[in-house]
Amino acid sequence: MDDKEELIKCLEEKINMGKKAVERLNNMDKVEGAEKLVRKFMQEIRFLEKVRSTGALKKEHLQSTNLIHLNAILDYLLAAKDPIHVLKPFKHKNSRLEVDIVSKGGSQWIKVIARNARALTLISKGNGEYGQKSVIDQANSYLQCAINHPHMYRPPEIVFHFAYGIEIPLAEKLENKGIVVGGEKMPGMDSFDEDLNGSETDDDSLTDGLFRPETSNIPELNRIDPEINLLNLDVSTLLAYVTNMTNGQAHFVYKEPLLTTQAEWERSRPVKPVLDQLFADKELLVCKTAYENFMNIIDVIGGPNEIIRAEELMKRARIVDDVPRGRIIERLNLGGKIKDRSRVVFATGENLESITVTANEGFVRAARMQGIECMVFIHEPRSLSELKEKNATRL
Incomplete structure (x- = not known):
């Protein structure tokens, strides 16, 4: 009985969280795509309300809801500088890539990741489910897509924000690709094979500096x-x-x-x-x-x-x-x-x-x-x- 009461309590909290998010979005009507984000919140709310009405609540219902990820997008949207789009689709190869937030007037693309930091590392090392894309795969897609959709003739800056943190080796691997990493960085249990360390030098030296660029050899x-x-x-x-x-x-x-x-x-x-x-x-x-x-x-x-x-x-x-x-x-x-x-x-x-x-x-x-x-x-x-x-x- 205690477990069921706890599940019901969690369900009510998530429903209320979704409704408060919709209220917060009412002030973002100038951001293109805000209505789309509202619809996604409402879809999750209706699903949870339906589960509540049937009385067949299971732990899996709470685990499968997308409200946590959507709420993370909203939090970052509210904190972003000059956001102009949310959930913005861009043509990429034969499909499309949906950017969570386009900010700084169009010069920055933000992706929000709300997953466990250890799981992200394991997936990136090939230990995920078959066909599951790692954040490294996603970073490559974002970088390639940004080339084809420049803002003021330059590819937008790509920011990956990790709501639940990211392990340092994986963060460094993303940064080496040119991704700006947001969120808490925490020690990892292991490291990637690549040498991720480097130092800088004074560019006024007659002989260039003793450092390896973050983009590594050789830039793509x-x-x-x-x-x-x-x-x-x-x-x-x-x-x-x-x-x-x-x-x-x-x-x-x-x-x-x-x-x-x-x-x-x-x-x-x-x-x-x-x-x-x-x-x-x-x-x-x-x-x-x-x-x-x-x-x-x-x-x-x-x-x-x-x-x-x-x-x-x-x-x-x-x-x-x-x-x-x-x-x-x-x-x-x-x-x-x-x-x-x-x-x-x-x-x-x-x-x-x-x-x-x-x-x-x-x-x-x-x-x-x-x-x-x-x-x-x-x-x-x-x-x-x-x-x-x-x-x-x-x-």
């Missing part, structure tokens, strides 16, 4: 919008393309630990083939600030072959005037990873509606922390190495 080429034909090349990319290290000379142990580490990466994950594939059928742009900085570095520490490659690369690229205006210049505060040179390079890329190709993930992440998403393709850094070979040990 299929995430680049095929409709964008302009590539804005950052100094870090120009250096990576012409260095001896990426042109068949990575079999060294250098006196400089940074170069030795980058050479190890290059032997296992060559950067230039990825850049060549990216550059194919695209117009290459280099703004004057990037060009002058690059040529200064080449003049100071470039080897003979690196100088030749730099000249050949500049013949392929179109040098354009800096366009130092817009939100990157106006809204990004200098300091830390936000350097003036990088602001000019990234702002020029945005104003020309191009994709900025860079190894400077420190800037991209710092800009994101200030609310600015940049349209970028990130690769691993490679420094000039030819002049360092004379004091290095060949493997």
